[in-house]
Amino acid sequence: MSNYLLKEIAEHLVRAEVEKREVEKVTSTHKADLTVEEAYLVQKEIVEKKIKEGNRIIGPKMGLTSKAKMKQMNIEDPIYGYVFDYMVIENGGKLPLNEVIHPKVEAEIAFVMAEDVEGPGVTGVQILAKTDYVVPALEIIDSRYEKFHFTLPDVIADNASTSRVVFGSKLYRPEAYDLDLIGVTLSINGELKELGAGAAVLGHPAHSLAMLANMLAKKGDKIRKGDVILSGGITSAIRLEEEDVVSGKFDGFGEVSFHVG
Ligand code: OOG
């Protein structure tokens, strides 16, 4: 793929995000045979563009790490993307609907890293040993593609649909919990929509971060000390509507909430 096309696709997707306009998937409009490797180059271009514009990385994130998410999106391979500072909504805060296209919410467990972790060969135990804290989170995904329809390379190029995130207000030490056994409920306007447990994410959320470290290693990159990392949606994502009040309850971890305005 030419450097020109790569930059063109990156700009096209950033424009869609900024203008809050859904677009046809890149494999329909720009390059039918876009590979996974090329898609990560597009994503890198987007990330570098956002950094140049003065935004800061909160951390990488994993996606499509649970059966529920894989089934919902019809893609079987975990992916990663990046969360930026402008995407963070405070716990209990508001998601202005006019800032997004067609948002969905999903419940996740996030990790705050105490040290760098560099693959290959990283295991879940090593991740836990290098984690300062875990924190419950609600991720708001907002694919820039029409109807959330995409192939694996499309969603990678689109920074894994990353849009907004709400982190819980309290940090928890990882060794005090069996993160695979943490029960989670996701309710909207008081109605239970989804439920699951940490084990839905590759057997244990730490496995997701181990996979992330090993995927990053292939690009000469690593998990960094201080990164706050989403391990991936535990359940299917739920479409958000005007005035929705969203609550994620995590057993022993309290509640994370926001409302749509
Ligand atoms: C891709 C983003 C996936 C997750 O946690 O699985 C993701 C999508 O579903 O649009 O963030």
Ligand code: MG
């Ligand atoms: Mg997610």
